[in-house]
Amino acid sequence: MSDPELLVTKADGVVTVVFNRPQRHxxxxxxxxxxLRDLCDELQASPDVRALVLRGAGGRAFAAGNEISDFLEADAVAYEEWIRELLGKLFAVPQVTIAAIDGFCVGGGLAVATHCxxxxxxxxxRFGYPIAKTLGNALAAPVVHRCAAVFGESLTRKMLLTGRLVDADRAYSVGALTEITEDLNGTLDELVDEVLAASATTQRATKRQLNARAVEQERAPDFDDDLLREVYTGADFNEGVRAFLAKEKPSFATHAQADAADEE
Structure with a gap:
C-alpha cells in the first residue's frame, strides 16, 4: 500500500502535516x-493543540499547484470556491500556523502558505503564481487579495501579470517570510518552542483581531464568479490545458489574435 498523500502527526501540542506527493512536487x-479541510474543522475544537505545521515531502517543493485533472472533472468555478472555503478554514484555525517551505511554493501551494x-x-x-505562463486561468479574488496582503500589491501584480517567480531573498525583503534558513528543521523547532512557551490567550485573541480585518478587506467582489466562469470557459484556459497535457508551451498570443479577428 502506498503512503498517504497527506501525512498527519500529533505530538506535544503540535500537529504536523506533510504533503506527500514528491513525485508530483x-x-x-x-x-x-x-x-486538510477536515483537519481544520477538528482543530477548531482542539484547545490542546497550539501549533499547526505544514511542509512538503522530498526537499524540492512545499507544494506546486493543483492537479489539473481535478479541474477537468468538475465545475472549475465551483471547485475554486470549494478550495477558497478550505483556505478560509485554514486561516481561521485558532492555532498558530507555520508553513515550513523548502523548494517551490507555487499555485495552490502558495495559496496555502499565504493563509498561514x-x-x-x-x-x-521560490514563490509565485505562474498561471499566466501555464494554464491561462485566474484565481479567486480573495486568494489574490491574500497574496497582496502578504507580498504587497506591487510584487503580487508582477507575479501574476508576468508569471515570474520570486526568490526567497525578495520574499523576505517584503515581509512575506519571517526567516530564511539553511537549517529548516532546526529553525522550525526553535519557532515551535517559542509558540508553545507563549500565551495561548494572546495568540488566539490576536489572530481573531487580525483575521477579522483581513476578511473584511479581502472579500470577493460581486463579479468574481462570473469573471472566473468566463475565464474557465475561454480560449486561453482551453489552450493552457491542451498544452499542459501535451507537455508543450501554450500559445496564448495566437488565441488572443484569433479572438480579436472573430470579433471583427
Whole structure:
C-alpha cells in the first residue's frame, strides 16, 4: 500500500502535516484538500493543540499547484470556491500556523502558505503564481487579495501579470517570510518552542483581531464568479490545458489574435 498523500502527526501540542506527493512536487489533489479541510474543522475544537505545521515531502517543493485533472472533472468555478472555503478554514484555525517551505511554493501551494500565520523557507525556495505562463486561468479574488496582503500589491501584480517567480531573498525583503534558513528543521523547532512557551490567550485573541480585518478587506467582489466562469470557459484556459497535457508551451498570443479577428 502506498503512503498517504497527506501525512498527519500529533505530538506535544503540535500537529504536523506533510504533503506527500514528491513525485508530483506535492501538487494538491481534491482528496488532499478534503483531508486538510477536515483537519481544520477538528482543530477548531482542539484547545490542546497550539501549533499547526505544514511542509512538503522530498526537499524540492512545499507544494506546486493543483492537479489539473481535478479541474477537468468538475465545475472549475465551483471547485475554486470549494478550495477558497478550505483556505478560509485554514486561516481561521485558532492555532498558530507555520508553513515550513523548502523548494517551490507555487499555485495552490502558495495559496496555502499565504493563509498561514508564519512562513519560513530555505534560500533555494521560490514563490509565485505562474498561471499566466501555464494554464491561462485566474484565481479567486480573495486568494489574490491574500497574496497582496502578504507580498504587497506591487510584487503580487508582477507575479501574476508576468508569471515570474520570486526568490526567497525578495520574499523576505517584503515581509512575506519571517526567516530564511539553511537549517529548516532546526529553525522550525526553535519557532515551535517559542509558540508553545507563549500565551495561548494572546495568540488566539490576536489572530481573531487580525483575521477579522483581513476578511473584511479581502472579500470577493460581486463579479468574481462570473469573471472566473468566463475565464474557465475561454480560449486561453482551453489552450493552457491542451498544452499542459501535451507537455508543450501554450500559445496564448495566437488565441488572443484569433479572438480579436472573430470579433471583427
Amino acid at each position: 506535492n501538487a494538491f489533489t481534491k482528496a488532499m484538500y478534503a483531508d 500565520d508564519i512562513r519560513i523557507a530555505t534560500p533555494e525556495s
